Amino acid sequence: MKKFILICFLSSFILGVAQEKKISFAKEVTYKFVEKNASAGSIKTYLSKNSEFLTQIKMSVNNFPMLFYTDALGTTSVSLAMNNHLDGSDVFGSISYMGMYEPPFEDKQEYILDSKKLNTQETILGIPCSHYLINYKLKNGEKRKKDDDFKLCIDEKSSYNNYQVLNGLLNYFQKGVRYKGSGLKGMILKGGPEKTYDTEHFVASSINDTKDEVYFDHKKAMTDQQRKKDSVMLAFQKREAEYATDSTTVAVDSAVAVSDYNNDSYIPDYVSEYKKKRDEEGSLAIHESSNSKLLKGIPTHCVNFEKNLPEFKNKDVKGHLKNYVGQMCDMYLTQASYHTVGIKITLDEIRREIVYLNEIQEKLDASDKKKLTNYLKNLD
Missing domain, CATH: 1.20.5 (Single alpha-helices involved in coiled-coils or other helix-helix interfaces)
Structure with a gap:
């Protein structure tokens, strides 16, 4: 299977203002990769009514997910930090910046995405979609070889247009090349190389309503990158x-x-925020890690650590203890080159929980105090 081409097209399932804003999603679409009738990885994309997208790509169950945010400004590699805030540090792109020289913008080869509607349809999850062939043309009209044709099935009636982000992901993954879109609109339900479309493709496996939200300053993230x-x-x-x-x-x-x-050139000015109370339960990177190589580099208690947390009479203690241990485990994941941990906000959370755990000691009864002390003492 042409994995590289497929990644570029699949990644697309994934007017900013110069300030962090709340982005509310309405739909959650899950796609699965099919390679010769076997499942091989997945995509989960969140779609807003304002054409904003957050896409998680996992090429296999053992890979860290790649996250991309897309809106009218373009497509940016992101990571999910505490309390649903997106971190715009380009984890994957920064590797290419250091490893190779990318041509200036004017030296990039420009392609036009060319589309052709076919007279065929199919139905996916009860939704009819129309087939299109996609290829690249140079600015002078010269077409690339036919073997590069990519077939898509698009719900043209959908009010959600996740095709619009195709250019962003192609430009992101293929350095030195600039693409312009073909103007197609609608929700992509299935896609794959034309020659092997029936056996090698990605396809929507579920479409659900959602109320998930994130906070992000896309313009600032793009400027910083x-x-x-x-x-x-x-x-x-x-x-x-x-x-x-x-x-x-x-x-x-x-x-x-x-x-x-x-x-140190681009370390932001430190702002003391760790004592601020956070009402939402934060997400943990350790929950997303199933890579056995990564798990070798973290303490044993980090694997399914929530199962071993003690129960306390004081109901608040367990939540703070869970956050403290989880954030500490997240920091061990930063040993990996491609980690998705927001380091500053994770350190802030650890410091905030240390303050809480120290202060609560004197307020606990003897039983809770002993449980807390023993648990922390016996962590490896």
Whole structure:
């Protein structure tokens, strides 16, 4: 199966303002990958009535999910932090910035997405959809080879247009290439390479109502990512310009520039927020981790830790203890290169819970105090 092409198209199932805003989703669509009639990974995408999308892609059960947010501004790699806030740090893109030089915008090869409606339909989850063939054309009209044709089944009557984000994901995954869309609208229900569409595809397996919400400043996230990217690109351009005269010096200069970018150039000003009360129950990255290699690097108590939490007469203690242990486990996941943990907000949560657990000790009865002390003492 053409996994790379499929990722680009599948990832699409996933006017910002310069401030964090609340995004409310109305639909949750789950897609499954089918490869020769076997399930291989999944996509879950949340759709708002204002054409905003949050997409989680898992290529297998052992992979960390990739998260992407899409709206009229474009598509951005994100991670889910505490209390449904999105972190716009580009975990995956930053690797490519450091590992290779990406051509300036004007040097990118531009393709036009070309679509052709077929005279066939099928029904998925009781919803009729029309077939389209998608291919790329160069600006001069030259078409790529037919083997690259991709087949989609689109519900043209749907008020949710998740096709609009296709360009963003193609541009994100294929560096050095810029795509322009074909103007198709509607909800994509199924898709795959034309030649193997019947046996290798992704297909909607459920569509449900939802009231999930996230908070995000997309414009700021995109600006920050571009600024970081530009900084690294300038370092590499400097190296190329001066390499012929003094390769040793340039290598050192470039290394310093990249090191500055990695270590401290873009660390935001610290704002003390850890004592603020949070009413919502925060999400934990440890709940999303099933990769056995990652689990080797975390304490044993982090695996299904909620099952071993003691019961207390004081009903508030268990929730705070759960959050403290869960956030600590999340921090161990940051050893992985592709972690999705919001480090600053996780540290804030840990500090806030330490303050609570220290202060509550003197207010607990002897039984609760002993349970809490023993539990914390016996963590590995």
